[in-house]
Amino acid sequence: GTLVPQVSTSVIPAGSSKAVLTLANGEQIHLCGDTATSIKQQDGSVAKASSASLVYQNIPSLPEELLYNSLSIPRKGEFTLVLSDGTKIWLNSESEVEYPIVFPSGERRIRLQGEAYFQVASDKSSPFIIEMGKVQVQVLGTSFNLRAYQDEEMIQTTLVEGRVCMFTDKKRILLYPNEQGAIELKTGNLVKKQVDVQAY
16 A cells, blocks of 8 residues: 555644645545655655645656646645646645646646646646646746636636647637736637736
């Protein structure tokens, strides 16, 4: 089985857990304590966890099968996630991200609900794709904010640096720095405007 050292089995009081990690085998780990723990995955890879961040170590060997973890941030929580490729994600409260422990070659694909700020590690041979339902954002290496809460009527991308392609099955737009792209979920309309990125 998966060995998880230094994780107490005591009941976690409501509101104290900063994030809940769901492993590929369905096991859930509440990341709440001050002590950093190492979480060993089924494929042998290790993630370092604390109450504020979760960092995946890059493994040189490629996975035989893609093992997904998902990280869910409760209300009033904020959390930093570093994926195995070095991409940094700052997750806002009530957000959830699902991602492979190790990326296969050729494509880095994750799923997001909620809001997150991304610093995507540059890799020309492997585009980074974020799925939010029917909407996808594809990047090569850049910094931007994504907002895709399920109860809101829009998905918004705000670009800080680099460039981002945002597309549905019907339309696509290319964003440059200081631009914000939005997709109206009901109509599928894509709109683009200039913004002050500091506000995001």
